[in-house]
Amino acid sequence: MNILVTGATGNVGREVIQLLVADGHEVTAGSRNSDFDAGGTAIAAQLDFTRGIAPPAEFDAIFLMRPPQLADPEIFRQFLENYPRETLIVFLSVQGADTKTYLPHAKIEKVITKLGFRHVFVRPSYFMDNLLTTLWPELVQNHRIYLPAGNLKLDWVSVADVAAVCANALSGKFAIPAVSVCSGALKGFTEVCLTINRIAGTRISYERASLPGFVWYLRKTGNTWTYIGVMLLLHFFPRFERATPTSSDTTRAVLGRQPETLEAFIRRNKLRFKKLA
Numbered sequence: 001m002n003i004l005v006t007g008a009t010g011n012v013g014r015e016v017i018q019l020l021v022a023d024g025h026e027v028t029a030g031s032r033n034s035d036f037d038a039g040g041t042a043i044a045a046q047l048d049f050t051r052g053i054a055p056p057a058e059f060d061a062i063f064l065m066r067p068p069q070l071a072d073p074e075i076f077r078q079f080l081e082n083y084p085r086e087t088l089i090v091f092l093s094v095q096g097a098d099t100k101t102y103l104p105h106a107k108i109e110k111v112i113t114k115l116g117f118r119h120v121f122v123r124p125s126y127f128m129d130n131l132l133t134t135l136w137p138e139l140v141q142n143h144r145i146y147l148p149a150g151n152l153k154l155d156w157v158s159v160a161d162v163a164a165v166c167a168n169a170l171s172g173k174f175a176i177p178a179v180s181v182c183s184g185a186l187k188g189f190t191e192v193c194l195t196i197n198r199i200a201g202t203r204i205s206y207e208r209a210s211l212p213g214f215v216w217y218l219r220k221t222g223n224t225w226t227y228i229g230v231m232l233l234l235h236f237f238p239r240f241e242r243a244t245p246t247s248s249d250t251t252r253a254v255l256g257r258q259p260e261t262l263e264a265f266i267r268r269n270k271l272r273f274k275k276l277a
């Protein structure tokens with residue numbers, strides 16, 4: 001199949017490309033910088049949602065992701081209008097987009113549906129890989145996870161599993177219009193730190209931040225208001241929602257195996273976590 005991957009340099013896009021190339025698909029990898037190494041046999045193409053730059057070719061399927069700084073659904077409507085409606089759109093959405101209509105992902109899902117595309121909305125829970133990306137600098141510098149998350153428990157899922165579900169959807173291995181991707185186990189940040197310490201021999205801890213303290217700290221360390229908004233959306237506001245138990249049954253069905261556990265993820269990345277010791 002001929003497949004376009006947006007966000008090709010991102011956490012999920014990179015892994016989706018590897019899986020599709022290994023499966024023998026013809027992959028076009030979209031980035032704002034067309035000069036990047038797309039990896040394997042993928043073809044690099046310039047793609048910028050905000051500047052209206054998109055590969056003109058027709059594709060059997062498109063992996064669509066929302067860069068975290070883009071919230072306006074109109075940008076995605078304009079991008080999608082370039083493509084025939086028979087194209088399968090696999091959209092990297094987020095858990096809860098079906099009920100929380102204020103989420104940018106929910107608005108983009110609506111755009112895709114309204115335009116009449118065949119689609120799969122992939123709705124993952126919280127990425128385990130955040131430990132190695134957004135949460136990593138604070139872990140390196142101060143050996144702590146510092147968030148206004150209180151006792152919030154999240155379902156943690158690996159990007160490897162999210163990418164595998166997306167790749168299976170793109171290549172037509174299943175055709176469910178919306179699928180939630182999760183590991184089925186709720187864990188708080190203290191428990192996560194203790195698990196990392198046990199496996200990697202580190203001494204990291206979770207420090208509960210107050211809301212003003214957290215915002216002040218992020219501003220002091222040079223972060224944008226957009227970034228702060230995303231961090232609060234992920235770690236503060238969910239505290240006020242009723243925690244619903246998650247089930248990994250659908251994830252298991254569309255993956256064709258059990259999703260990765262947090263412990264297995266930490267073991268797979270043990271050498272990286274050991275750097276915190």
Ligand SMILES: NC(=O)c1ccc[n+]([C@@H]2O[C@H](COP(=O)([O-])OP(=O)(O)OC[C@H]3O[C@@H](n4cnc5c(N)ncnc54)[C@H](OP(=O)(O)O)[C@@H]3O)[C@@H](O)[C@H]2O)c1
Nearest residue numbers: 007008009010011012031032048049050066067094126127
């Ligand atoms: N983190 C979580 O726990 C979590 C959970 C569920 C869902 N999600 C969702 O997953 C998505 C993030 O995925 P990710 O982690 O793979 O992304 P990411 O690693 O943050 O990468 C962002 C990607 O967006 C591309 N990009 C930025 N601006 C662009 C523009 N104007 N036009 C085209 N491409 C642009 C970047 O590519 P270039 O710089 O090369 O152009 C990069 O590949 C978000 O929508 C997030 O809400 C995240």
